Amino acid sequence: MTEDTPSLYCVNHPNIETHLRCNNCGKPICPKCAVATPTGYRCKDCVQNQQKLFETAQWFDYLTSIITAVVLSFLGSLILPRMGFFVLILAPIAGTIIAEICRIFIRKRRSKRLYQSITIATALGSFPPILANLLGFTLSIGQANFSSLVFLIVEVAYTFLVTSTTYYRLTGLNLKL
Ligand SMILES: [Zn+2]
Ligand SMILES: [Zn+2]
Structure with a gap:
């Protein structure tokens, strides 16, 4: 001055x-x-x-990518935990696939809120088997049921890994743009 x-x-x-x-x-x-x-x-x-x-995302971006995330994450939760501890490798791959498919739908548009919604959708999609297992586990308390406990841990690991990978892939790529 x-x-x-x-x-x-x-x-x-x-x-x-x-x-x-x-x-x-x-x-x-x-x-x-x-x-x-x-x-x-x-x-x-x-x-x-x-x-x-x-914040350039449109309403249909929410629709397509949330449905994609819920469906794929749910399918993954039915299949991948059956692979046992291979889930540690497979769940991040599933998260990457979910994020990449969502990115194809939303193209160059972006929104922090959209990324958060996709992440929540991924977590929700992976939840039904955990709930089912928890319910079965609660009902079978009293009987030794070690294998269903292990399965539960694997399912929780799947949820954690698929959700964090999806979020990381979405926001990490965003930082590079
Ligand atoms: Zn002023
Ligand atoms: Zn100004």
């Missing part, structure tokens, strides 16, 4: 003198109206527009 900078007045508060300008649109803004961003001070309008750019 030089001494002879002409006085500016905030666009939102015409009585407040300021030296700040939004570094995107150049509007003079007072410290109250300025939002600190990684690239400098910006006015609220510009920050809002920026956020809209990052």
